[in-house]
Amino acid sequence: MKLLVIGNGGREHALAWKLAQSPRVWKVYVAPGNAGTVREHKLENIAITAIPDLIRFSRNENIAFTVVGPEAPLAEGIVDAYQAAGLKIFGPTQKAAQLEISKRFAKDFMQRHNIPTAAYATFTQAEAAHQYVDQQGTPIVIKASGLAAGKGVIVATTLETAHAAINDILVEQRFGNAGTEVIIEEFLQGTEVSFIVMSDGQHVLPLATSQDHKRLLDGDSGPNTGGMGAYSPTPFVSPSLHAQIMSKVIYPVIQGMAHEGALYTGFLYAGLMITPDKQIKVLEFNCRMGDPETQPIMLRLKSDLSMLMERAFDGALDQTETEWDRRVALGVVMVAGGYPENPAKGDVIRGLAELVREQDVAGDFHIFHSGTTLDQNKEEQLITAGGRVLCVTALGDNLKMAQQRAYELAARIEFKGAYMRHDIGYQGISYLHKLV
Numbered sequence: 001m002k003l004l005v006i007g008n009g010g011r012e013h014a015l016a017w018k019l020a021q022s023p024r025v026w027k028v029y030v031a032p033g034n035a036g037t038v039r040e041h042k043l044e045n046i047a048i049t050a051i052p053d054l055i056r057f058s059r060n061e062n063i064a065f066t067v068v069g070p071e072a073p074l075a076e077g078i079v080d081a082y083q084a085a086g087l088k089i090f091g092p093t094q095k096a097a098q099l100e101i102s103k104r105f106a107k108d109f110m111q112r113h114n115i116p117t118a119a120y121a122t123f124t125q126a127e128a129a130h131q132y133v134d135q136q137g138t139p140i141v142i143k144a145s146g147l148a149a150g151k152g153v154i155v156a157t158t159l160e161t162a163h164a165a166i167n168d169i170l171v172e173q174r175f176g177n178a179g180t181e182v183i184i185e186e187f188l189q190g191t192e193v194s195f196i197v198m199s200d201g202q203h204v205l206p207l208a209t210s211q212d213h214k215r216l217l218d219g220d221s222g223p224n225t226g227g228m229g230a231y232s233p234t235p236f237v238s239p240s241l242h243a244q245i246m247s248k249v250i251y252p253v254i255q256g257m258a259h260e261g262a263l264y265t266g267f268l269y270a271g272l273m274i275t276p277d278k279q280i281k282v283l284e285f286n287c288r289m290g291d292p293e294t295q296p297i298m299l300r301l302k303s304d305l306s307m308l309m310e311r312a313f314d315g316a317l318d319q320t321e322t323e324w325d326r327r328v329a330l331g332v333v334m335v336a337g338g339y340p341e342n343p344a345k346g347d348v349i350r351g352l353a354e355l356v357r358e359q360d361v362a363g364d365f366h367i368f369h370s371g372t373t374l375d376q377n378k379e380e381q382l383i384t385a386g387g388r389v390l391c392v393t394a395l396g397d398n399l400k401m402a403q404q405r406a407y408e409l410a411a412r413i414e415f416k417g418a419y420m421r422h423d424i425g426y427q428g429i430s431y432l433h434k435l436v
């Protein structure tokens with residue numbers, strides 16, 4: 001069968017690569033894809049992005065089903081449009097995607113269904129928001145309610161930053177429509193983990209756990225980014241915590257959405273804070289896989305992903321199991337100079353050709369592309385084309401070994417201004433170290 005993956009990041013590269021491993025799949029189109037997907041066996045990029053064109057393509061090419069990578073097409077209603085056209089697509093409807101699209105919706109939903117999250121208040125008027133911040137004091141977290149590409153969250157340690165954030169969002173409207181409302185949230189301390197499941201509307205199938213690294217600099221300092229690296233599984237989710245996350249967060253979401261008339265299908269990503277006393281609090285929901293979490297997760301997945309998705313279309317995820325590589329996978333994101341504010345583009349990437357040859361033989365790593373393209377003017381040379389450029393993802397017998405392997409490989413790749421964190425996995429490593 002032929003499949004279609006929508007998106008152009010590292011997440012989509014990993015999803016398409018994994019789907020293509022199924023013997024039942026002979027072609028995975030990626031719309032629009034990147035220079036990494038262009039080179040993979042059985043993958044083919046297509047330069048289509050508008051929803052009606054994607055629908056026409058899926059119908060004409062007899063695509064068995066389509067998988068949506070990023071949130072933007074989900075927010076635009078791509079799943080509703082495909083379903084109206086009688087085509088199969090893996091993702092939530094626009095109504096169900098409100099869990100990510102509107103932080104206000106997500107917070108109110110959690111309150112309605114008793115799902116643990118930080119205390120909060122919402123405001124559309126700056127004056128009331130300023131007063132509230134003065135009452136609450138700092139640290140405090142200010143969030144634009146709508147989709148703001150990961151930039152609409154400000155963790156304020158001073159009143160000055162908190163007030164400035166409110167003005168930025170509500171008065172200056174720095175995030176446009178995404179900022180007609182702010183959520184002001186209690187600051188939570190603890191360890192963040194990513195918990196991602198597949199849902200068929202009624203049942204869920206949890207994927208392997210992971211941990212992302214959102215801050216730009218080592219030691220989790222500097223500005224928030226889309227994610228600088230991730231690993232799977234994370235030791236912070238013990239079996240008992242796993243059971244609690246399922247019963248206190250995941251099932252209540254799926255049941256609550258069904259109850260409210262918005263069946264939740266597709267990937268559901270819960271960003272969780274595990275507080276020092278082992279309480280779970282939801283920081284956010286995403287209605288898609290995480291990037292870069294997908295890269296290590298897919299490297300470990302042994303089950304046939306196309307089959308898991310078909311089980312979801314059949315509403316049979318309760319009778320489905322997954323098989324995972326017992327090793328740990330860790331991905332290090334290499335970003336362009338100037339990321340996240342103003343990333344450079346068009347720089348030649350060197351060192352990859354040899355690594356790609358090795359990767360097919362070694363089988364314990366894969367280099368997933370994000371912002372890369374082939375320079376049409378220069379004999380199709382590989383160049384950078386976005387903030388996050390590559391995610392070097394490697395397996396190891398334990399977290400430390402996966403980390404060493406990923407960094408060894410990343411050190412062999414060069415492009416002007418290349419930057420990466422050097423401590424991906426450090427929290428997990430130091431936690432495991434304390435246990436022995």
Ligand code: AMP
Pocket residue numbers: 118141143150153155185186187188189192214224271283284
């Ligand atoms: P979000 O997009 O809502 O997950 O927020 C982005 C990042 O801001 C999170 O990954 C956390 O690192 C941080 N953050 C969000 N909400 C809180 C909170 N209530 N307390 C502490 N940190 C937070």
Ligand code: GLY
Pocket residue numbers: 212226227286289290291292293
């Ligand atoms: N890695 C965080 C996200 O995908 O939202």
